[in-house]
Amino acid sequence: MPKPMMYGCIFTFYCCCLALLAAAQVTDPSEVSALRDVRSSLDDPMKHLQNWSRGDPCVSNWPGVFCYDTVDLDGYLHVRDLHLLNMNLSGSLSPALGKLTLLQILDFMWNQISGEIPKEIGNIASLKLLLLNGNSLSGSLPDELGNLSNLTRLQFDENNISGPLPKSFANLSNLRHLHLNNNSISGQIPPELSNMSRLLHLLLDNNNLSGSLPREISYLPKLAILQLDNNNFDGSEIPATYGNLSTLSKLSLRNCSLVGQIPDLSRIQNLSYVDLSRNRLSGPIPSNKLSENATTINLSNNNLNGSIPSGFSDLPSLQKLSLANNTLTGSIPASLWQNITFIPNAKLTVDLQNNLLSTIAGQLNPPENVTLRLGGNPVCSNANVPNIAQFCISQTQGDEQLPNSTNSTCPVYSCPTDNNYEYVPVSPVPCFCAAPLRIGYRLKSPSVSYFPPYIDLFETYLTSSLKLERYQLSIDSFSWEVGPRLRMYLKIFPPVSNQLHYFNATEVQRIRRIYTSWDFPRTDLFGPYELLNFTLLGPYSSSVLPTQNSGISKGIIVAIVLAAVACAVSISALITFLIIRRSKGNQNSLSRKHLSSKISIKIEGVKAFTFRQMAQATNNFNSSSKVGQGGYGKVYKGILSDHAVVAIKRAEEGSLQGQREFLTEIKLLSRLHHRNLVSLVGYCDEEGEQMLVYEFMPNGTLRDWISGIW
Structure with a gap:
């Protein structure tokens, strides 16, 4: 192959390789480097992140990495979400996280990560959800986090964070959820936080906050939940302006060393x-x-005095009224329980223990679903009140129970429970056996004290948000935890129309994304929630969820595939061309060799020359050696190794003769001898060539002489 053609082939192949490389490298290289730095700072004993060293994050299924599904103006894809929930990770958070400048969700919930929160996270201007709760992070909150103007949810609860609340948080103008409970944050709540005009939920309970309660909190126009329990606002009063928080649903200031009087909260319509x-x-x-x-x-457990106000009567949704351990006096109004119209499964606990209440105003005949506690009051010694003794003894609160929905008519061993299959409790198709998704879920600050009356409402809320039918959700269990917070385990079943009896990967990913992106509609009754785990068992255990919202867009995938196909086609075409060309050359060579094979008969006086000798004699058939051309071919002047000058007639491909013809011509020419004719010196029959070697006539040919040229 000529060198120019060879170089062209190499260049084409190189370009195709570059095209394939460009197609494979679709994620911003700086973000790829940042992710590898993040990985190197973490300990991953369960090897959840072992694929982070292979391929491209956006196309190679890096666990927890979710990318935008369109290419940016710079020609790259960028990381959109980082979901590393509950992966048993330890180590620390790398400052390289700040290089993921287009990130929207950063989720490291429920791991064992320690160290400080990198201030570089404050560089991620696009960040909307910053979820680091349930780790062992320490140190103070970086002021730089106040730069995250697009942040809507900040959750650092259940860590070891100390130091003050940064005043820079006042710049978080889009923040709706600030959850910093269960840390060691100290100092005063900055009044500047009142600038967070969109704030809905402020959870700062179980810290070391001190100082006074800022009245500026009452300026938050959308605040629905204010939970500051178990801090030490020693000597602080509850500002009367808190009664102006018209959107408030929950006010929890338990165990805060507060003094003064209770403000009038009657103007808050949704409390x-x-x-x-x-x-x-x-x-x-x-x-x-x-x-x-x-x-x-x-x-309860204050220094309140006076009588029980009549305003506590006729509250149709009331579940718990606790005024215990005060110094209340007067009578106990029976209207607290008599005038309530109870919804199904509702209960009411009225705890008035350890006061100075002396009489009952009305009939002491509470319904069965009312628990009345009067111990430690003078009324318990009043013999004129019938049946009083049963309400004065120590009573325990019964556990909350789920309604029994198990279908006991289904065959016990017909559903393979060992592979995570079970009967759907309220399936419209009897004994429908399917594999559920198992979800750990917790209500962080619900506005209820007794859950069973709200189970139906809660299930409707969840299934409508997930676009599922009611029967597809089952609350496996629930329990109250310190807070109070309500932990529950949910099972989500595939529909009865699903012939596989389990969700496909796309549907699993859709449901999981709703949970991890907090796409549920707002509800102040159930308050903020948190995802504890999303467990994949049985038929889901070996599935690998796609790392994109809906995968990289089809256009990008098609582009990558087309690039690869185009390259493959180009290479194939190039190889085919070379093979054909070489084959054609071989065929020509074979043809020439077939037409001109070596002559085995020795002819006296005629020498057999090699192709190499002919090439050396003519300087590789250089054009300067050419002395003539005819229909047969070209004639070259050549100098042999013995310095003899000869004329070499080289046949063109179209003039090649058959073996017999070429042999016959050589024999005839070898017999011709005349003083006016040039003699045949020899021939060449190698490399598919047919050449005749004559004595060289220095003054031209016989034709030249006859024509009078010389």
Whole structure:
């Protein structure tokens, strides 16, 4: 093959390789490097991130990495979400996270990561969800986090974070959820936080906050949940302006060393939950009636006096009224329980223990679903009150129970429970056996104290948000935890129309994304939630969820495939061309060799020359050696190794003769001898060539002489 053609082939192949490489490298290289730095700073004993060293993050299924499905103007894909929930990771958070500048969700929940929160996270201007709760992070909160103006949810709860709340958080103008509970944050709540005009949920309970409660909190126009339990606002009063928080659903200031009087909260129309217990509040309880949405009123363990206000009566949703351990006097109004119209499964606990209450105003005949506790009051010594003794003894709260929905008519061994299959409890198709998704879920600050009456409403809320039928959701169990927080385990079953009896990977990914992206509609009754785990068992255990929202867009995949196909086609075409060309050359060579094979008969006086000798004699058939051309071929002047000058007639391909013809011509020419004719010196029959070697006529040919040229 000529060198120019060879170089062209190499260049074409090189270009195709570059095209394939460009197609494979679709993620911004700086982000790929950042992800590898993040990986190197983490300990991964379960090897969840072992694929992070292979291929491209956006196309090679890096666990937890989710990318945008369109190419940016720079020609690359970028990382959109990082979901590393509950992977048993330890180590520390790398400052390289700050290089993921287009990230929207950063989720490291429920791991064992320690160290400080990198200030570089404050460089991710696009960040919307920052979820680091449930780790062992320490140190103070970086001021730089206040740069995250697009942040809507910040969850650092259940860590070891200390130091003050940064005033820079006032710049988080889009923040809706600030969850910093269960840390060691100290100092005063900055009044500047009132600038967070979109804030819905402020959870700072179980810290070391001190100082006074800032009245500026009452300026938050959308605040629905304020939970500051178990801090030490020693000597602080509850600002009366908190009664102006018109959107408030839950106010929980338990065990905060508060003093002064209870503000009037009757103007808050949606207030469901009030817990001001375990403080040093004094004075009478405001007499104005609270919202009819009230489920919980806990004013126990204070220094309250006066009588029980009539405003606590006729609250249709009330589940718990606790006024225990105060110095209340007067009578106990039976209207607290007599006028309530209970919804199904509802219960009411009225705890008035350890006060100075002396009489009952009305009939002491509470319904069975009312628990009345009167121990430690003078009324328990009043013999004139019938049946009083049963309400004065120590009572325990019964456990909350789920309704029994097990279908006991189904065959016991017909559903392969060893592979995570089970009967769908309320399936419209009897004994429908399927594999559920198992989800650990917790309500962080619900506005209810007793859950069973709200199970139906909760299931409707979840299934409508997930676009599922009601029967597809089953609450396997639930329990109250310190907070109070409500932990539950959910099972989500495939529909009865699903012939596989389990979800496909796309549907699993869709459901998981709704949970991990907090796409559920807002509900203040159930409050903020947190995903504890999303467990894949049985037929899901070996499945690998796609790392994209809906995968990289089809256009990008098609582009990558087309690039690869185009390259493959180009290479194939190039190889085919070379093979054909070489084959054609071989055929020509074979043809020439077939037409001109070596002559085995020796002819006296005629020498057999090699092709190499002919090439050397003519300087590789250089054009300067050419002395003539005819229909047979070209004639070259040549100098042999013995310095003899000869004329070499080289046949063109179209003039090649057959073996017999070429042999016959050589024999005839060898017999011709005349003083006016040039003699045949020899021939060449190699490399598919047919050449005749004559004596060289220095003054031209016979034709030239006859024509009078010389």
